[in-house]
Amino acid sequence: MNLKxxxxxxxxxxxxxxxxxxxxxxxxxxxxxxGDCLVSNAIIIADVLGVTLDELCKEKAED
Structure with a gap:
Protein backbone atom coordinates (compact mmCIF):
# COMPACT_ATOMS: atom_id res chain seq x y z
CA MET A 1 0.00 0.00 0.00
CA ASN A 2 1.44 3.33 -1.06
CA LEU A 3 -0.84 5.54 1.00
CA LYS A 4 1.84 7.35 3.01
CA GLY A 35 -0.48 -1.83 4.39
CA ASP A 36 -3.91 -3.40 3.99
CA CYS A 37 -7.50 -2.22 4.22
CA LEU A 38 -11.06 -2.83 3.16
CA VAL A 39 -11.70 -2.36 -0.54
CA SER A 40 -14.43 0.16 0.27
CA ASN A 41 -11.92 2.28 2.20
CA ALA A 42 -9.33 1.96 -0.57
CA ILE A 43 -11.87 3.26 -3.09
CA ILE A 44 -12.64 6.30 -0.92
CA ILE A 45 -8.95 7.04 -0.40
CA ALA A 46 -8.06 6.62 -4.09
CA ASP A 47 -10.92 8.91 -5.14
CA VAL A 48 -9.89 11.62 -2.68
CA LEU A 49 -6.22 11.39 -3.67
CA GLY A 50 -7.01 11.29 -7.39
CA VAL A 51 -5.19 8.02 -8.01
CA THR A 52 -6.25 4.59 -9.24
CA LEU A 53 -6.63 1.62 -6.93
CA ASP A 54 -3.64 0.10 -8.70
CA GLU A 55 -1.48 3.13 -7.90
CA LEU A 56 -2.65 3.10 -4.29
CA CYS A 57 -2.34 -0.63 -3.70
CA LYS A 58 0.57 -1.93 -5.77
CA GLU A 59 3.54 -3.07 -3.77
CA LYS A 60 6.33 -1.45 -5.73
CA ALA A 61 6.62 1.11 -8.48
CA GLU A 62 7.48 -0.51 -11.79
CA ASP A 63 10.73 0.53 -13.46
Whole structure:
Protein backbone atom coordinates (compact mmCIF):
# COMPACT_ATOMS: atom_id res chain seq x y z
CA MET A 1 0.00 0.00 0.00
CA ASN A 2 1.44 3.33 -1.06
CA LEU A 3 -0.84 5.54 1.00
CA LYS A 4 1.84 7.35 3.01
CA UNK A 5 4.02 8.00 -0.04
CA UNK A 6 1.08 9.36 -2.07
CA UNK A 7 -0.36 11.34 0.86
CA UNK A 8 2.93 13.04 1.68
CA UNK A 9 3.68 13.59 -2.01
CA UNK A 10 0.45 15.57 -2.25
CA UNK A 11 1.38 17.56 0.86
CA UNK A 12 -1.44 16.15 2.99
CA UNK A 13 -1.24 15.37 6.69
CA UNK A 14 -3.17 12.52 8.29
CA UNK A 15 -5.67 14.97 9.86
CA UNK A 16 -6.28 16.55 6.46
CA UNK A 17 -6.88 13.13 4.90
CA UNK A 18 -9.27 12.29 7.76
CA UNK A 19 -11.26 15.41 6.90
CA UNK A 20 -11.30 14.65 3.17
CA UNK A 21 -12.16 10.95 3.41
CA UNK A 22 -14.39 10.83 6.46
CA UNK A 23 -12.38 7.85 7.71
CA UNK A 24 -11.03 7.82 11.23
CA UNK A 25 -7.47 8.83 12.03
CA UNK A 26 -6.89 5.39 13.53
CA UNK A 27 -8.09 3.69 10.34
CA UNK A 28 -5.74 5.72 8.16
CA UNK A 29 -2.81 5.20 10.52
CA UNK A 30 -3.48 1.45 10.59
CA UNK A 31 -3.60 1.34 6.78
CA UNK A 32 -0.27 3.16 6.55
CA UNK A 33 1.29 0.88 9.18
CA UNK A 34 -0.11 -2.50 8.10
CA GLY A 35 -0.48 -1.83 4.39
CA ASP A 36 -3.91 -3.40 3.99
CA CYS A 37 -7.50 -2.22 4.22
CA LEU A 38 -11.06 -2.83 3.16
CA VAL A 39 -11.70 -2.36 -0.54
CA SER A 40 -14.43 0.16 0.27
CA ASN A 41 -11.92 2.28 2.20
CA ALA A 42 -9.33 1.96 -0.57
CA ILE A 43 -11.87 3.26 -3.09
CA ILE A 44 -12.64 6.30 -0.92
CA ILE A 45 -8.95 7.04 -0.40
CA ALA A 46 -8.06 6.62 -4.09
CA ASP A 47 -10.92 8.91 -5.14
CA VAL A 48 -9.89 11.62 -2.68
CA LEU A 49 -6.22 11.39 -3.67
CA GLY A 50 -7.01 11.29 -7.39
CA VAL A 51 -5.19 8.02 -8.01
CA THR A 52 -6.25 4.59 -9.24
CA LEU A 53 -6.63 1.62 -6.93
CA ASP A 54 -3.64 0.10 -8.70
CA GLU A 55 -1.48 3.13 -7.90
CA LEU A 56 -2.65 3.10 -4.29
CA CYS A 57 -2.34 -0.63 -3.70
CA LYS A 58 0.57 -1.93 -5.77
CA GLU A 59 3.54 -3.07 -3.77
CA LYS A 60 6.33 -1.45 -5.73
CA ALA A 61 6.62 1.11 -8.48
CA GLU A 62 7.48 -0.51 -11.79
CA ASP A 63 10.73 0.53 -13.46
Missing amino acids: VIRTGKGLSVPQLVELTGLSRRTLQDIEKR
